[in-house]
Amino acid sequence: MAGKFELYKDKSGEFRFRLKAGNGEVIATSSESYGSKAAALNGIESIKKNAAEANVDDQTD
Numbered sequence: 001m002a003g004k005f006e007l008y009k010d011k012s013g014e015f016r017f018r019l020k021a022g023n024g025e026v027i028a029t030s031s032e033s034y035g036s037k038a039a040a041l042n043g044i045e046s047i048k049k050n051a052a053e054a055n056v057d058d059q060t061d
């Protein structure tokens with residue numbers, strides 16, 4: 001099963017999202033709240049667009 005983004009409202013009524021893996025585990029969450037649903041959806045689209053080409057910055061050394 002593929003992962004999915006869940007869009008929801010937080011306690012203050014703002015929009016947020018989380019990314020769940022195929023097994024249902026949350027693997028990422030929005031670090032900010034969005035004032036509109038459209039803005040939150042734009043955040044999701046930005047992740048979809050940019051994550052595929054993101055480099056790994058290994059700072060463990």
